[in-house]
């Protein structure tokens with residue numbers, strides 16, 4: 008799957024199983040918000056080792072600029088992809104029924120020196136998408152401007168939250184920006 012349909016994907020969103028999609032979808036939505044074309048696929052290091060290696064080895068040559076890789080449990084996919092591609096790899100620990108995603112987090116975050124994986128929080132796929140946007144924006148002033156606008160909107164929303172809270176709380180006039 009690729010989105011938007013017409014453009015060549017620049018981000019690969021891959022996961023160990025389609026059961027990860029309810030978590031990983033947030034990465035795709037973040038990319039959609041910025042109009043970044045991406046592809047989505049299942050690429051399991053454990054169940055499809057040869058395909059996984061081929062995916063990682065071919066990713067840069069196919070025009071991808073970053074890979075977002077999510078997996079649950081013994082989540083070796085992000086690290087193994089990072090070992091066969093020069094692209095930045097962003098790892099998403101997917102929480103499963105047992106161990107609350109701590110197993111996924113630990114499997115992804117403790118990479119040996121030389122093979123970095125930028126690990127987001129457990130189920131933090133939205134931040135993975137936003138981090139991929141920032142990676143692309145580093146060499147794209149127009150996209151960087153839109154990321155700056157996005158941060159401004161977040162600031163407005165947070166400021167509004169404070170305003171609402173101060174109105175709700177007793178003695179609201181005594182603090183706030």
Ligand SMILES: Nc1c(C(=O)O)ncn1[C@@H]1O[C@H](COP(=O)(O)O)[C@@H](O)[C@H]1O
Pocket residue numbers: 022023024025026027050051052053054077078079080081082083084085101103
């Ligand atoms: N951690 C990995 C890898 C891998 O790292 O290669 N491949 C599949 N999985 C994970 O197994 C979980 C259960 O998968 P199923 O739902 O298919 O049984 C998923 O969270 C997947 O990411």
